[in-house]
Amino acid sequence: MQALIQLMRDVFPSIPAAIEPYLATAVLLIAAFVLVVFAAIYAGVFIFFERRIAGRIMSRVGPNRVGPHGLLQFIADAVKLMIKEDIIPEAADRPLFRLAPYLVFMGVVAGFVVIPVSPHIIAADLNIGLLYVLAITSIAVVGVLMSGWASNSKWALFGGMRSAAQIVSYEIPNGLALLPAVLLSGTMSTQGIILAQGGAPNAPFYLAGGVPWNWYLFHSPMTMALFVVYMLAALAEGARIPFDLPEGESELVSGYNTEYSGFRFGAYFTAEFAHTWIAAGLAVIVFLGGWQVPFVQASTILNSQGWSMVGFEILAMTMFMAKMVAVIFIIIQLRWTLPRVRVDQMMVICWKYLLPITFVAVFLVLGWMLVLPWESPVAIAIRILMVVSALAVLGHYIKRVHYAILAAHDQAWMSFKVLPKFWI
Amino acid sequence: MSHSPVATYFLNIKNSLVSSMEGMAVTMSWLFRKPYTVQYPYAPVEPNKRLGGPETLPERYRGFLEVDIDICTACLACERACPIECIRIDVEKRVQAHDPEQKEQRMLVRFDIDMAKCMFCGLCSEPCPTGAIRHTGHFEAPVTSTEHLYMRFVDPAKPRLPYKVKKGEEPVTKPKGQIAQALYVDRKWNQGPIDFPEIPKAPVEPPPA
Ligand code: SF4
Ligand code: SF4
Numbered sequence: 001m002q003a004l005i006q007l008m009r010d011v012f013p014s015i016p017a018a019i020e021p022y023l024a025t026a027v028l029l030i031a032a033f034v035l036v037v038f039a040a041i042y043a044g045v046f047i048f049f050e051r052r053i054a055g056r057i058m059s060r061v062g063p064n065r066v067g068p069h070g071l072l073q074f075i076a077d078a079v080k081l082m083i084k085e086d087i088i089p090e091a092a093d094r095p096l097f098r099l100a101p102y103l104v105f106m107g108v109v110a111g112f113v114v115i116p117v118s119p120h121i122i123a124a125d126l127n128i129g130l131l132y133v134l135a136i137t138s139i140a141v142v143g144v145l146m147s148g149w150a151s152n153s154k155w156a157l158f159g160g161m162r163s164a165a166q167i168v169s170y171e172i173p174n175g176l177a178l179l180p181a182v183l184l185s186g187t188m189s190t191q192g193i194i195l196a197q198g199g200a201p202n203a204p205f206y207l208a209g210g211v212p213w214n215w216y217l218f219h220s221p222m223t224m225a226l227f228v229v230y231m232l233a234a235l236a237e238g239a240r241i242p243f244d245l246p247e248g249e250s251e252l253v254s255g256y257n258t259e260y261s262g263f264r265f266g267a268y269f270t271a272e273f274a275h276t277w278i279a280a281g282l283a284v285i286v287f288l289g290g291w292q293v294p295f296v297q298a299s300t301i302l303n304s305q306g307w308s309m310v311g312f313e314i315l316a317m318t319m320f321m322a323k324m325v326a327v328i329f330i331i332i333q334l335r336w337t338l339p340r341v342r343v344d345q346m347m348v349i350c351w352k353y354l355l356p357i358t359f360v361a362v363f364l365v366l367g368w369m370l371v372l373p374w375e376s377p378v379a380i381a382i383r384i385l386m387v388v389s390a391l392a393v394l395g396h397y398i399k400r401v402h403y404a405i406l407a408a409h410d411q412a413w414m415s416f417k418v419l420p421k422f423w424i
Numbered sequence: 425m426s427h428s429p430v431a432t433y434f435l436n437i438k439n440s441l442v443s444s445m446e447g448m449a450v451t452m453s454w455l456f457r458k459p460y461t462v463q464y465p466y467a468p469v470e471p472n473k474r475l476g477g478p479e480t481l482p483e484r485y486r487g488f489l490e491v492d493i494d495i496c497t498a499c500l501a502c503e504r505a506c507p508i509e510c511i512r513i514d515v516e517k518r519v520q521a522h523d524p525e526q527k528e529q530r531m532l533v534r535f536d537i538d539m540a541k542c543m544f545c546g547l548c549s550e551p552c553p554t555g556a557i558r559h560t561g562h563f564e565a566p567v568t569s570t571e572h573l574y575m576r577f578v579d580p581a582k583p584r585l586p587y588k589v590k591k592g593e594e595p596v597t598k599p600k601g602q603i604a605q606a607l608y609v610d611r612k613w614n615q616g617p618i619d620f621p622e623i624p625k626a627p628v629e630p631p632p633a
Binding site for chain 2 (some may be wrong): 053055056057058059060061064131228330333334336338352353397400401402403404405
């Protein structure tokens with residue numbers, strides 16, 4: 001409260017002192033309200049993008065009737081879900097059945113508390129932020145298991161059990177993959193991790209701010225591997241394809257939420273998509289430099305005043321959102337690319353592949369930190385090399401996309417004709 | 425080719441990464457192509473021209489039936505083939521008024537298809553010896569009553585001689601879809617059934633089973 005009043009004094013000195021406390025209270029209330037609807041709107045926009053992208057990948061158009069380009073479709077869906085009949089199966093355990101969706105929803109919404117979208121827009125900068133978000137989003141598994149049990153339906157129970165097995169397994173690589181960021185930055189606060197990815201306070205401009213060679217992703221080959229591990233584990237935690245076994249609609253009808261309808265189903269739906277936002281947000285914070293603006297020192301942003309501060313905030317927020325949308329896009333695209341893995345494959349991927357890779361990578365990062373400190377010229381050179389190699393992979397990917405477009409028009413031969421040799 | 429377990433382990437990792445990337449390249453490429461979907465009631469101004477033509481619908485699309493009565497041999501193969509008996513053909517022996525020999529000839533007095541009943545199975549068009557009965561690309565005929573879909577191809581007041589197949593000669597027919605265009609599309613949607621005079625009362629036999 002005091003900090004907020006101080007901030008308001010700094011930014012807008014013209015506000016009379018008498019109304020300051022009331023104004024601050026109002027701002028806090030609005031912020032709390034915003035946080036609650038935040039997840040829902042995040043999820044709604046995500047659902048919209050997902051459906052549009054899915055449509056295009058399947059050569060369809062996707063929702064395009066409600067609002068411009070179907071942008072308001074999610075509101076129509078939400079209204080529909082809310083006015084639907086709310087059915088509770090007769091044999092269900094009523095209190096648990098009612099409680100479960102809100103437990104899932106709360107677990108996910110609470111995760112948004114520590115996601116900083118810009119230097120100042122963060123609900124609470126906890127000094128155990130990373131641990132908190134891992135712990136609080138895992139509460140969802142209790143809700144999922146609870147709903148599976150309370151529904152008194154075989155499908156739901158199967159879904160709940162699978163979900164529990166999956167989340168418990170993948171929690172380990174998920175948490176360990178985030179460890180290097182904690183080691184490198186020396187803090188668990190999400191803001192602290194982002195600040196640590198902004199270069200030294202006196203760094204020359206090409207090493208300052210959110211340039212890619214300051215991201216933890218490009219610290220070393222190991223962190224790149226850990227990024228992949230983290231993304232896979234996050235997909236599994238969010239029950240997204242290829243790890244959507246808890247839902248497996250071809251096997252389990254709809255998994256743990258089979259018996260739910262109306263608003264409670266909507267809560268599950270929202271929670272699931274909001275969870276993906278959090279997973280993507282964590283990836284951005286830990287690996288992709290968060291809200292850091294390239295070539296601008298973080299201290300410049302934090303010490304700016306008045307309107308320049310507002311400008312920096314918007315710029316930083318744009319950086320964060322752009323990275324987040326990119327990660328989300330990959331998650332959505334993967335969903336429409338890969339098939340679902342089998343249960344045994346899911347376990348094999350976790351225990352035989354992800355876990356050993358994570359352990360080895362974390363220990364190698366530790367060794368790396370001893371040999372090559374963050375600011376040493378060799379470390380900087382290696383980081384730039386990592387960025388270049390990532391760009392090379394990206395270039396190869398674009399090449400393949402181009403090839404796929406040509407092949408679809410029966411013009412794959414064209415790539416042999418018009419493109420230089422190395423392109424093929 | 426068999427690898428050592430260690431090599432298999434790393435090969436699995438490599439293969440999963442490379443094949444995922446290849447798959448993503450394919451799905452990504454679809455984002456740069458036009459969707460195949462036509463926003464049907466909105467997009468085409470002339471739906472049947474755009475959609476009924478061979479350019480969007482496959483050649484063997486089973487739309488509304490049309491009969492080119494000029495090349496129908498009155499063999500009744502289609503009537504027999506139809507599993508739900510929605511084709512009704514009447515053939516009578518008649519004497520042509522202007523025929524000097526006053527010989528009795530088979531005449532086609534009725535050829536009706538109840539398109540409201542038809543299930544577009546295509547069984548009628550298969551046995552047709554001349555290709556007179558065939559499916560077209562037309563699929564759009566909103567009407568106010570199912571009676572309006574009762575299609576009649578012969579005017580009972582003007583019975584006609586069936587087509588005779590001549591050796592080594594291909595039957596000449598109108599372009600596919602032209603008759604259907606007039607029957608289903610150019611008519612107004614509430615125009616009612618095609619009004620031929622009432623069929624002259626003759627003892628109507630049920631079609632052979
Ligand atoms: S398409 Fe099938 S149902 Fe329709 S008229 Fe021909 S045989 Fe009968
Ligand atoms: S439409 Fe074809 S099958 Fe039917 S009676 Fe005429 S010639 Fe025979």
